[in-house]
Amino acid sequence: MAEMRVLHHFEGGVVQPFEVGEGEITFDLRGENGILCVMLENAPDELFVKILTSARNRKMLLGQGLIASADERYRDQRPFPMQEEDGDAMAGVVAGMGNRFYLSTRYLYGVKRLAALCRRVVGPDIKMRWLRKMGRTVPVFEVGTDDGKKTVHYFIAGEDAWETTGSITADGMLRLIASHGTPICEMLDSMVIRVVPLLSPYSACLANPSYTTLDGKAVWATATWADDVPPPEISLVCEEIVKTVQEKRLGLMLNIHSWQGQNPNSMLEAIKTASNGAELDKPRAEWAAMALHTLIRDVPKGRAELAGKTWHPGVARDYMLGKHNAITFRLEVTTVGQGRDNFYETARALLTNMAKVADWSPVCG
Numbered sequence: 001m002a003e004m005r006v007l008h009h010f011e012g013g014v015v016q017p018f019e020v021g022e023g024e025i026t027f028d029l030r031g032e033n034g035i036l037c038v039m040l041e042n043a044p045d046e047l048f049v050k051i052l053t054s055a056r057n058r059k060m061l062l063g064q065g066l067i068a069s070a071d072e073r074y075r076d077q078r079p080f081p082m083q084e085e086d087g088d089a090m091a092g093v094v095a096g097m098g099n100r101f102y103l104s105t106r107y108l109y110g111v112k113r114l115a116a117l118c119r120r121v122v123g124p125d126i127k128m129r130w131l132r133k134m135g136r137t138v139p140v141f142e143v144g145t146d147d148g149k150k151t152v153h154y155f156i157a158g159e160d161a162w163e164t165t166g167s168i169t170a171d172g173m174l175r176l177i178a179s180h181g182t183p184i185c186e187m188l189d190s191m192v193i194r195v196v197p198l199l200s201p202y203s204a205c206l207a208n209p210s211y212t213t214l215d216g217k218a219v220w221a222t223a224t225w226a227d228d229v230p231p232p233e234i235s236l237v238c239e240e241i242v243k244t245v246q247e248k249r250l251g252l253m254l255n256i257h258s259w260q261g262q263n264p265n266s267m268l269e270a271i272k273t274a275s276n277g278a279e280l281d282k283p284r285a286e287w288a289a290m291a292l293h294t295l296i297r298d299v300p301k302g303r304a305e306l307a308g309k310t311w312h313p314g315v316a317r318d319y320m321l322g323k324h325n326a327i328t329f330r331l332e333v334t335t336v337g338q339g340r341d342n343f344y345e346t347a348r349a350l351l352t353n354m355a356k357v358a359d360w361s362p363v364c365g
């Protein structure tokens with residue numbers, strides 16, 4: 001049989017140093033960027049995979065496993081468990097995927113899936129538009145017709161590069177809406193929903209674990225909401241959301257992240273206090289706690305918390321409360337013990353629960 005080959009996966013293409021042996025392969029992920037995303041060709045039916053990695057990634061891989069997919073559209077992607085070996089090593093066996101498949105430390109979601117989503121959902125109920133600035137664009141799916149008065153809800157995923165599970169969840173929301181599979185479809189006359197499954201198609205699946213600026217520098221975009229000059233993608237959605245707040249019609253603004261396998265729960269959070277000291281009064285804090293409790297119902301592995309402050313200034317919910325007195329939310333989807341079905345189930349629960357919150361006016365104070 002021909003020797004196994006490691007190819008750039010054109011959409012991710014994070015090829016780490018590797019060594020091929022008889023029926024096995026070793027990847028070294030101990031460099032700055034611990035992400036692996038390759039395509040294997042001529043792989044054996046049972047492939048022994050060894051990964052050299054940092055302590056942080058080890059926890060993630062133990063909880064989540066290695067993700068393999070033999071399908072061009074990633075519809076069959078699933079995790080293969082990894083065990084700890086001596087030293088920096090972890091190991092597992094990938095079997096039953098055929099001889100040609102993607103192998104990744106993340107669930108796969110990129111520009112290709114975004115294009116497939118577009119083909120599937122855009123129609124009478126869901127329109128597509130693009131925000132543009134400085135040579136970059138943000139694809140926005142728009143549900144419902146905006147009359148300038150309706151409540152507007154935002155679901156934004158991909159705010160951190162490679163947190164692909166958040167994108168799969170946002171993708172699932174649009175598929176559900178397009179198939180009229182959620183009660184929210186009966187309420188679209190009274191609201192507008194804007195979904196951004198991949199906030200930065202330019203940065204989502206590159207070799208860099210975070211965003212790149214226009215001049216190619218890596219930047220932790222998530223914490224740039226308060227910056228004078230955030231990356232264009234952040235600034236575009238920020239401007240739009242701030243306008244909605246000024247019009248006093250912001251509903252649920254949810255940033256969907258994924259901490260992968262670093263935590264066994266999917267955690268929904270809002271904050272009471274911004275880093276500049278701005279604080280929710282008692283009625284709004286009580287409303288936020290109620291909204292969290294309602295939204296998290298039936299979310300697989302879901303937990304919710306009204307936290308004190310954010311752990312880092314400049315993230316969306318800190319900036320929106322501190323500068324614009326608006327309550328916004330963040331979800332970290334876990335990949336421990338769950339795959340696409342549950343990410344879609346998360347999407348379903350969020351949409352169903354959103355419909356149960358009768359009054360969104362406390363968001364804007």
Ligand SMILES: [Zn+2]
Nearest residue numbers: 160163257258
């Ligand atoms: Zn994140």
